[in-house]
Amino acid sequence: MVKWTLGRRITVICALVGLLLTVIGVAAVATAETSRSQVKVLMDEVGPLRTDCGQLLTVLADQENGVRGYALTRSDASLAPYRNGVTEEQRLIREMRGLSHDAVVLARLSELEARSAAWRAQVAEPTIAAVRDGRAGDVPSIVADPNSTRSSQARESAQALLDRVTAVRDASVTQVRGTLGLLVILLVLAVILIVVAGLTMALLLRRLVTVPVVSLAGEVRRVARGEYEREIESVGPTEIARLARDINAMRQQIVADLGTVRRAHLQLEKANQLLEQQAEELTRSNRDLEQFAYVASHDLQEPLRKVASFCQLLQRRYAGQLDERADQYIAFAVDGAQRMQRLINDLLAFSRIGRITSGFTDVDLDRVVSEAAAQLSWRSEQAGGTITWSDLPTVRGEEPLLSALFTNLMSNSLKFRHPDRPPRIHIQAERVGDEWHISCADNGIGIEPEYADKIFIIFQRLHPKNEYPGTGIGLAIAKKIIEYHGGRIWLDTEAREGTVIRIALPVIAGEDTPAETTAHETTAHEPTADPTTTTDQTAAEHPELAPVAADAGRTEETAS
Template identity: 40%
Template structure:
């Protein structure tokens, strides 16, 4: 019969899920810890209350009682000296003692509030002091200075007995306060011992619970999970046909079944993923080929057109010099239009060529001092700076790892724009700042020019975008787009400060070292173009 009873019980226990085991274990642990915690909280509260009473009431009360005794002794000493000598200086300790007495009595009253026995002791002291002061101290202090009268000497003789009563009342008060403090210390010590036992029991229970939890987790969860992990590692190693063996509690067996279903699905997804990877590789190859074609187009559009355009410009200028003034005014105007258009197209193509070379040809990173680069830029812009009277100031600039030629182009475009887009009635004032921020260097170029409307803050960084006609301000519309490309190539960002209204403020960041990117190789045509520009 006993075996028959045990078997259903074992079957019921074996059918428990991990969640049920955890609920039962946690509930039992919480009950035990709650009881111990409540006991510990009570003990802590009791300890704190006794400690506060000892430190905030008993000890201060006793020390204040001693100070009250000192104040009364000072009064008695002053009155005795004045009564014997009649010298007014002896009244100073008496008056100071009166002030101290009031303060200490009030302090003792506050400390002993709620303790009737000690309050009665304080009242006895007050009554004894009042009798002594009324019968002895005040009449003696009221006597005029000079030779002491016989009445004063008589009062002093009687005053000793009255002050002995004061001393007796003080001694009784201090003795009871001292006994209270001793009892409080004893209570605190016994409560602390109880506290240590309670918290020791709590610690022991926690250790026992931890051991039980550890053993339960090891048997009910760790072993099945280890088996499941071994099967998963076998599958991860490439044996996708290895089956998952369900073990452990019911919920873990269900988990094993779900992982087995996932394994089967992975087998189906693997074939699809391989097909998708092949398509992605094909798209990457198409993208690489498209980029190469775009680079070739940029070269053709910016370099191969330079030679025929140079011929058009040269012969048009030759035509202007040779036949200028010999034809009618309209013909001279047409020739001027042709010369101007050819020159602007040549400048545009040159800028486009430089734009396409950023990151391809100009990619010689090295440590450079931006102060030196800025000096070179200002030297290149010296004519425009002198003509406009521009005032250019800057903070100390850092040393970065960057491409020198790109940094020169960056500063030349930003400062050149600040000088070009100036107010007609003012002197250009340009200031450059640099500050380290979150691992990057943030730069600002601030001017007092015509400014940039906030709605165009993004448009101006798009290639060939202009906010003014070529008759108002010259340029190809590539400068800020090139600045954006240079800054991004060096791991930073560039933008316009929309809150600045006194002109324009361009802010950009540069990394101390540019990100590691694959270095594009320059084409032979780029090398020839570099050589031609050098000539």
């Protein structure tokens, strides 16, 4: 036998209860309609009939009193009750015939009408005629005639009619009471059925839902306390049993995942231990790097300066006194010593970015670019070039680092200029969301798109050093400066002419988009500031960039 589901059981119970309630409801509606019809007959027919019967008795008495009064007083005014009584009697009889559908009532009404007419024809009218004819002596005999018993017969008929109407009323009232009693019984049965159905549903839900769910909850709590290997039993109706199976499957999956997590935790602990070892090694490496930076900045600089100085002395003092090959060797030695010194200085500057800091401040890039352009003005004049900038914002950062950044970018643009046209450099910025996008565009020889990532790698060069001098660290320093400021730098590979380097820097919190734009231009014909002033200031404020800043003022500047 297939086990019924909880939903099926509840559906069957609800259907049975609904069917019984429907039957009771139909019976109650029919009973109520019958009661309404009976009440309507009682109010609209029987009640008015009974009232009209009482008025008929009164009208018959008025007629008889009117005739007697006329006989005694012989005054026409005394006949008014009689005349009015006849008219009213006829009206009441017509009205009662329209109201009643009972055959006995209609028969009694006809009998009353006949007897009343007989009384008027045999007693009332002769009496009135005798009084009018002056037969006053005959009036007492006419009034006392045996035929006057017809008035009492008419009253008896009226009383019989009233009794019949009363009997009809009593029967209607009894029917109404019986119908109302049946209606009350039906309502009581409906209430009992609803109560029984509610109790049955409550017991069913307790037995099939509450008890199994409480048991299942107890099993789940035991598993939650750590008894993961405990099997959860499937009890109760199909839905609860299916839920128990699903929970048991979830428990099994949790057990499997827990084993995986434990294994992963062990692996994570091993990885953390390895990471701690690597962190210790990195710490030692950083200490060694700092020691190397110290040695490079002190111990290596002194021998290099001596070698460069003495080689330059040899070159100046003995130039032309030795053979041509000796002069060439001395020139090689001087150039090698100078290049080694520049490489050491650039490497030191690269390693110190972000480690030695003076703190972030609000930096006006318009002023920074203006000072950088002033440093490079003498080179721009020699090449007949132009440096312009506009829409430059204020950002958070270290001014010496940002100054070195724009100096390197503009220096590269001047170095890698096109041989057939004077250099043109333009720097501008626009706000994109929460970032400032700054571009440095020139009309130089450009960079192929396939080298877009290579140019920011330290000591990577795209040209021989005899064609374009430099150490190949300039854009690597620029990338590190931008990343230190939380920004991005990249090559615009869609530029149609020259090179476009784009920079993204965060907008200062709470800053609105600037409403005014100011354009600036520096050409070979404008007076410019002393290039050594800004260079010395940058070196004083940020010692680690002194080699880069100072090198920017020479012909063999730092290049990418």
